Amino acid sequence: MLNRAGAARGKLLTARAMTTLTIRRPDDWHLHLRDGAMLKAVLPETARHFARAIIMPNLVPPVVTGDDAAAYRGRILEALPEGAAFEPLMTLYLTEKTDPEDVARAHAGGLIRAVKLYPAGATTNSASGVRDFDRIRPVLERMAEIGLPLCVHGEVTDAEVDIFDREKVFIDRVLEPLRERTPGLRVVMEHITTRDGVEYVRAGGPDIGATITTHHLVINRNHILAGGIRPHYYCLPVAKREIHRLALRAAATSGEDSFFLGTDSAPHVDAAKETACGCAGCFTATNTLSILAEVFEQDEALGTLEAFASLNGPAFYGLSPNDETITLSRGAPVDYPERIETGDGPVTVFDPGFPLHWRVTD
Ligand SMILES: NC(=O)N[C@@H](CC(=O)O)C(=O)O
Ligand SMILES: [Zn+2]
Numbered sequence: 001m002l003n004r005a006g007a008a009r010g011k012l013l014t015a016r017a018m019t020t021l022t023i024r025r026p027d028d029w030h031l032h033l034r035d036g037a038m039l040k041a042v043l044p045e046t047a048r049h050f051a052r053a054i055i056m057p058n059l060v061p062p063v064v065t066g067d068d069a070a071a072y073r074g075r076i077l078e079a080l081p082e083g084a085a086f087e088p089l090m091t092l093y094l095t096e097k098t099d100p101e102d103v104a105r106a107h108a109g110g111l112i113r114a115v116k117l118y119p120a121g122a123t124t125n126s127a128s129g130v131r132d133f134d135r136i137r138p139v140l141e142r143m144a145e146i147g148l149p150l151c152v153h154g155e156v157t158d159a160e161v162d163i164f165d166r167e168k169v170f171i172d173r174v175l176e177p178l179r180e181r182t183p184g185l186r187v188v189m190e191h192i193t194t195r196d197g198v199e200y201v202r203a204g205g206p207d208i209g210a211t212i213t214t215h216h217l218v219i220n221r222n223h224i225l226a227g228g229i230r231p232h233y234y235c236l237p238v239a240k241r242e243i244h245r246l247a248l249r250a251a252a253t254s255g256e257d258s259f260f261l262g263t264d265s266a267p268h269v270d271a272a273k274e275t276a277c278g279c280a281g282c283f284t285a286t287n288t289l290s291i292l293a294e295v296f297e298q299d300e301a302l303g304t305l306e307a308f309a310s311l312n313g314p315a316f317y318g319l320s321p322n323d324e325t326i327t328l329s330r331g332a333p334v335d336y337p338e339r340i341e342t343g344d345g346p347v348t349v350f351d352p353g354f355p356l357h358w359r360v361t362d
């Protein structure tokens, strides 16, 4: 809902004309909260604005069984600040040994909302992921029957494939064959980074959706590599060429049902990022909504921010959008901390490289 009567879409107005924007309370459909001291420090950054989030299961050891998910959910609720209203939507980490019955039970009890597929070795804490995709067929068939979505980290791990091509090759070699032999399986391609990903999802009908991160709307590969190496812009899948960033911007701001926000906010302490072999992940929970409003405003698309951040995700997952709203207001540049302190050490907050003018005021 825009503050000007009759302006159904931001595109109809010049960006300057809008100074407040009220939308349904958003959700984050891809979030890393970690555990212990890190969980305690990062959870408030998300719970401040978001009502729900799909919680990634790549802990060490991973969240594999229904019992693991129930225990992790308990630790998240325990770590919530007093009075915070936030619902963690749990996922299971798919392994070659995952028991379809355990998955079905956790789903039937309402404990989990998705199962996460990591190709072994593709990303942070993915060593227990899948090597032989034939081994997971029984679980995928069961998921298709019960309508439980599969969230996919869509990159091949083949060392011969160039890292900038791994998403596209995954679609051709793994994802399309897997979907063909498992009709009815609902899939979310997580954190898409390419025009190929956008086109594949757009053409794929109602059983496939995609999350898009905040940072992939902002950076391309130059930001990581030109003029010095910037470890805080390194994440997986790695940011690609500018044409791909523009395709992601167009998809996110289009309002199309298939595309929704999954920040992939992935905290690592600075010591683990700023080192000879740094971890992958951008921490965006703190300033995500300000960045998104700025990005959508730049593209004269503030009118579709609600679809992207608050409506399309719940619709894909078969949930109602949140009843409450938040209001963003445009004003003087927003201050946000450069890093947040955690019991494990400081975590740098993603720097979009431009001033942010939108803050959540209500
Ligand atoms: N995105 C990342 O670069 N890192 C994520 C893992 C993931 O989502 O692939 C993490 O857990 O740190
Ligand atoms: Zn991933």
Ligand SMILES: [Zn+2]
Binding pocket: 030, 031, 032, 056, 264, 266
């Ligand atoms: Zn992630």
